Amino acid sequence: MRSRSAWNTVGVALFVVMAFPVFWMVSTAFKADDQINSITPTWFPLHPTLSHFRAALARPYFWTDVKNSLIVVLATVLIATAVAFLAAVALAKYRFTGRGAFIVLMIGIQMLPGAGLIIPLYVVLARYHQVNALSGVIITYLTFALPFCVYTLRGFILGIPKDLEEAAMVDGSTRFGAFAKILLPLVAPGLVATAVFTFVTSWNEYIFARTLLNDQSKQTITVWLSYFLGTGRQTDWGALMAASTLTSIPVVVFFLLVQKRIAFGLTAGAVRG
Amino acid sequence: MVVLGAILGYPIYNLIRLSLQQYGLFELLQHHGVPVGLRNFSSILHDQIFWHTLVRTIVFTVVNVGLTMSVGMLIALLLTRVSAWVRILLAAGLVLVWSMPPVVAVQIWQWMTNSQNGIVNYVLTELHVGNYFQHDWYVTPFSQLALVTTLVVWGALPFVTITLYAALSQVPRELTEAAEIDGAVAWRVFRDVTVPVIKPALLILTSLSILWDFGIFTQPFLLIGQGHIIPANYLMGIYLYEEGYVKTEFGRGAAISILMLVIVAAMSVVYVRRMLKIGAET
Numbered sequence: 001m002r003s004r005s006a007w008n009t010v011g012v013a014l015f016v017v018m019a020f021p022v023f024w025m026v027s028t029a030f031k032a033d034d035q036i037n038s039i040t041p042t043w044f045p046l047h048p049t050l051s052h053f054r055a056a057l058a059r060p061y062f063w064t065d066v067k068n069s070l071i072v073v074l075a076t077v078l079i080a081t082a083v084a085f086l087a088a089v090a091l092a093k094y095r096f097t098g099r100g101a102f103i104v105l106m107i108g109i110q111m112l113p114g115a116g117l118i119i120p121l122y123v124v125l126a127r128y129h130q131v132n133a134l135s136g137v138i139i140t141y142l143t144f145a146l147p148f149c150v151y152t153l154r155g156f157i158l159g160i161p162k163d164l165e166e167a168a169m170v171d172g173s174t175r176f177g178a179f180a181k182i183l184l185p186l187v188a189p190g191l192v193a194t195a196v197f198t199f200v201t202s203w204n205e206y207i208f209a210r211t212l213l214n215d216q217s218k219q220t221i222t223v224w225l226s227y228f229l230g231t232g233r234q235t236d237w238g239a240l241m242a243a244s245t246l247t248s249i250p251v252v253v254f255f256l257l258v259q260k261r262i263a264f265g266l267t268a269g270a271v272r273g
Numbered sequence: 274m275v276v277l278g279a280i281l282g283y284p285i286y287n288l289i290r291l292s293l294q295q296y297g298l299f300e301l302l303q304h305h306g307v308p309v310g311l312r313n314f315s316s317i318l319h320d321q322i323f324w325h326t327l328v329r330t331i332v333f334t335v336v337n338v339g340l341t342m343s344v345g346m347l348i349a350l351l352l353t354r355v356s357a358w359v360r361i362l363l364a365a366g367l368v369l370v371w372s373m374p375p376v377v378a379v380q381i382w383q384w385m386t387n388s389q390n391g392i393v394n395y396v397l398t399e400l401h402v403g404n405y406f407q408h409d410w411y412v413t414p415f416s417q418l419a420l421v422t423t424l425v426v427w428g429a430l431p432f433v434t435i436t437l438y439a440a441l442s443q444v445p446r447e448l449t450e451a452a453e454i455d456g457a458v459a460w461r462v463f464r465d466v467t468v469p470v471i472k473p474a475l476l477i478l479t480s481l482s483i484l485w486d487f488g489i490f491t492q493p494f495l496l497i498g499q500g501h502i503i504p505a506n507y508l509m510g511i512y513l514y515e516e517g518y519v520k521t522e523f524g525r526g527a528a529i530s531i532l533m534l535v536i537v538a539a540m541s542v543v544y545v546r547r548m549l550k551i552g553a554e555t
Contacts, residue, residue, distance in 0.1 A: 003354075011352075011359040012362065014363060018430070021427070022373060118514070122523070
């Protein structure tokens, strides 16, 4: 069919255009300096070098800031999934006063432009001496991660037939037993999805880390990367691209792991309507 | 539950309270502000820069959302027409782009568009689009924001495209085939059969894109570069940052946040209503 092959050509061309920036980052990271700085570009690094990666890793504070990012991200993921799970169960299973208001509040937080919350959070955190501390950033990320996690997990829990849980309880299981044996395995995919979502957004987050952490030894990896260009005349593009590649690796890995589930989870809400 | 409510509600409560106070560096050290009523709001509404920034941001949002949605729709339609291997290739490319952290994307963009030997200038010159040898993209606010637009649209396309593609796959085949047999042209089939089915997805994606693009900060802030941020290229997120955080006028900053929230809520009223409805029903 002629039209099909025409569409295929368009599709491949589009792939090239979309993926090119990512390719260009990786390709530059492996190229020698004279290839990077020449006016005529070298498309493929035929003689790949690791020198830029070495240069990036040797930069001051790289490992410190990676460690900071890991601490913040892991703490956020653990607390967010645990608290969100309990909150989602409460929201889905029990009626309590203020439930409607609570849902509205969650949606409200999600709607706020990220930049809009810097000010109140900064002031509140300053009051409790949490500015320039990783704990302050963790609290901040929780305010963002929790609404999404609660909302997503609630959807998963609502999808579980109530009969299942009741059947387990009739069979002599305690409420907790029913919870652990029936509910937990069924919401596991939801937990994985929210954990990954929280991981990716906290790892990528920039503006709050930037405003809340002033000390170079306390910054996260995205802030570290944003200062990379610095004020120097001659930009070390090779090292910058190597550092960018390293920063995106954890996210790419997680995305590839759960790509299908995320796409599904996001579309489930959008299409159902 | 109470703890959770406090975590979520406290910042918003503080936001409203701060907006009615004078709260600068001195008050920050004292830990309490001076109530000034609505003065923060009136001073912002009398600020020329606010109105210019607002208009610029609305234009920016309309262009970005328009491009994201229309190009996303075209790619999603393309995905339904190509062979399986091209579809997998393209989807893999989209997921790869999706997974790029925004800060990383900004660095790549800066490298591709640098005036010395950026690949964009090279390709444009080689394709005889014009002479872009050592063309500097960071001179006028228009070209700065145009660069931000390409970066934002590029980064937003994967999510929009994949969601729209999933929605398109829900359109019953019999419907479109029946319309085609009845002699409807492709455009009519799309408008009268496909669009109504995927309308919920379209509405939510558009509203979400408005929310994200209106309050955008990281991409313009880093791509234009802190040293080159001037009132002529402000977007609302940056205006808020400069007025509230950099000048340490937290009360004014809080008032700007609230104004932004009201404007963005008005712009994406569909999404809000829909979410409230879902929230109320279940």
